[in-house]
Amino acid sequence: MDRKWSEEFAAEWITAWNSHDIERILSHYADDFEMESPLIVERMGEPSGKLCGKEKIRPYWRMGLDAAPPLQFELIAAYAGVSSIVIHYRSVGRTLVCETIHFNDAGLGVRAAAHYGAAA
Numbered sequence: 001m002d003r004k005w006s007e008e009f010a011a012e013w014i015t016a017w018n019s020h021d022i023e024r025i026l027s028h029y030a031d032d033f034e035m036e037s038p039l040i041v042e043r044m045g046e047p048s049g050k051l052c053g054k055e056k057i058r059p060y061w062r063m064g065l066d067a068a069p070p071l072q073f074e075l076i077a078a079y080a081g082v083s084s085i086v087i088h089y090r091s092v093g094r095t096l097v098c099e100t101i102h103f104n105d106a107g108l109g110v111r112a113a114a115h116y117g118a119a120a
Contacts, residue, residue, distance in 0.1 A: 010078035
């Protein structure tokens with residue numbers, strides 16, 4: 001991952017979320033990707049905080065997209081790793097979030113984890 005690719009991916013990823021188009025969002029990920037988030041515990045009642053595969057993650061993300069107030073992300077920065085990036089953004093209520101996405105050789109997310117901070 002280089003810095004330019006990470007920044008371009010993050011900008012497209014934020015735009016996809018702000019479009020509220022679930023299929024556009026999911027297009028960034030492999031079919032069997034794994035998502036980890038404290039909100040999975042809260043919203044889905046899954047004690048592990050993990051969901052695997054687009055079919056299980058789609059309804060979880062749909063809940064977020066359908067929530068009020070409407071979801072709107074604001075990109076702060078993107079950070080490049082070896083085979084992963086971190087997207088730092090503001091979410092609903094100006095909550096700060098860092099999301100780590102690990103990629104396969106095709107450039108699709110295979111594992112992601114969301115980390116939530118305080119409201120900015």
